[in-house]
Amino acid sequence: MNSLGMLLGGFANALTPANLLMALIGVLIGSLAGMIPGIGPTPAIAILMPFTTALGPVQGIIMLAGIYYGAVYGGSTTAILLGIPAELQAVPVTLDGYPLAKQGKGGPALGIAAISSFVAGVLGVLGLIFFAPLLAAQALKFGPPEYFALMILTLTVIVNLSGASVAKGLVMGLAGYLVSMVGVGPSSGHARFTFGLAPLSAGVEMVSVIIGLFAISEVIIGMGSRTPVTAAEKIGSVYPSRADLKHTAPTMVRSGLIGFFLGLLPGASPAVSAFLSYDVEKRLSKNPGQFGKGELRGVAAPEAAGNATASSGFIPLFTLGIPSSPPLAILLAGLMIYGLQPGPNLFQQSGSFVWAVIASMFIGNVMLVVLHLPLVGIWVKLTQIPLRVLKPIVLILCVVGVYTVRNSMFDVLVAIIFGVIGYFLRKYHWPLVPFILCFMLGPLTELSFVQSMSISNGSLSIFFTSPIALVILILAAVLFAVSVFLMRRSRKRALSLEADRPDLPISIHTN
């Protein structure tokens, strides 16, 4: 069946009343959690992910998709209304969104952001329809050496996810691999790194690590830092005028395309495309001086580009198993909980399920626009909820959420321990996402390596004699260099903005 037919099948699967309700609940909860200052999209997805496991696979993944889109868009709401970007990607949105909010034009800024997100989301789905069959056709050519090369390629993403220091990111990635080895060895069946503790023989549960590192530690560290909370001004109508739409439409398309094509490259993060598109729009503008003072194009460009990259990022995520941003890394974990192994065989092995997921993402995007525009007044009030009320609730949800995955109190203990470890790692600026990425991909990396060695009788040359593996390894080296260049450029821009604009309460979470 062609991909359009598969997509229609996916829509048929996703558009049942029960599934639509799950998408609605997911978008609502995700939006709420993502826009709470001090929590942000990545921890929001981490906290809510375990509860989706109480549902069936399709409903669970649909709710997860809703949570993902809701949380990411919720992060933009906080960036625009309060000037607090929860992730690096939201910094350029803050530059013009927050001044617009201070001028009483927060409504149109939110409206443009929502429409830009929608345009970008649609581009991502269309891209999946076009590219997925091309990549799926290559799936049968992938054996253990090619998979291992793919895992090496994934390491290039660490550059983008490392925060300020690539060296520290690499150490964290290696530590993630190490923790993934806890349990029983795949070839001999002997226990590794279990220290005689029986519960460790089953390995360390992924959700426990994610909740501990991203949610519990986030709450703990929030007690020691003072997040500047600014009251949102009157925001005006959320529906952009026809003139506003005409003004920003070319920007949405341009930036959406920039973001989309950057997202196809494994290693390009939404933050890179958000900054790049902002710069492009500023250069193309007849009034570049207006940027940074409240220019709607300054909101539309990074929002469309960042979300297009996040959406087209599903292509390397689904076909190669490579996430391009922290929220996508958590979403990858969510897919793996449901038994999906993103990679070249995904479309072959779980085609109908994957297309249902893609369709549900499209539905989640539509719901986001439908819900956010009329209900913006409520969302604005929600950003004012004091964090001290929510922190105890979040912690209780973390504990219960971890327990529900395997009904294991040991997993809860692991989550709390990782919460404490995560606090110190964040405190000393050790990036968490490389750890979790390598932790997730560790078992597949080891398995493909062991199988490759068995095929080649222990010769490492197998990785260089396979044309596909060789091309992937060369690509990994090139992308590593390009990623270092692009990320340094984006970071310099962010740092110079922090220095130039002390009026903006910018506090970027690099973890």
Next chain:
Amino acid sequence: MKAGAAGMKQDRIGGVVSIAVGAGSLVEAAILYPFRLNSTSGDFVMPGVVGALLVVMGLLLVFVVKTPPFEIERPDRKAGIQMLGTIVILFAYWWAISELGYVIGTVLASFGLFKVVSGYGWIRAAVYAGIITLVLYVVLIQLLNIALPTGIFNV
């Protein structure tokens, strides 16, 4: 001390930890070596490779790489007590769920968290704890049918 120098010093300490963890991984690889499939394949390979790379990266962090400087924001006394209290309550919650059951454990833990984290008075913390426990009970146990521990009181 120069601004950010403290952060660089902590990175060097992180490098030392990396070396120690890497060395531990190499020891594990040596223990697993007798169970190898061949000289380049078996359960010892990944611990060996990862351990060696951790040692190398640790050495680089200690002696070669100059990581970008950063400030370490230390929590004040009140925040420190809140953090410590939160961690103690979480561990106590873990114990209480197993021994006293989910309902009693959640009432006690959420009460403690509303007192310590939110700084509420006894009555408000107790009311909020009751509401949270009730709402989660309805959602998790009644709606989602999740089986949670009942403890020695079977509640």
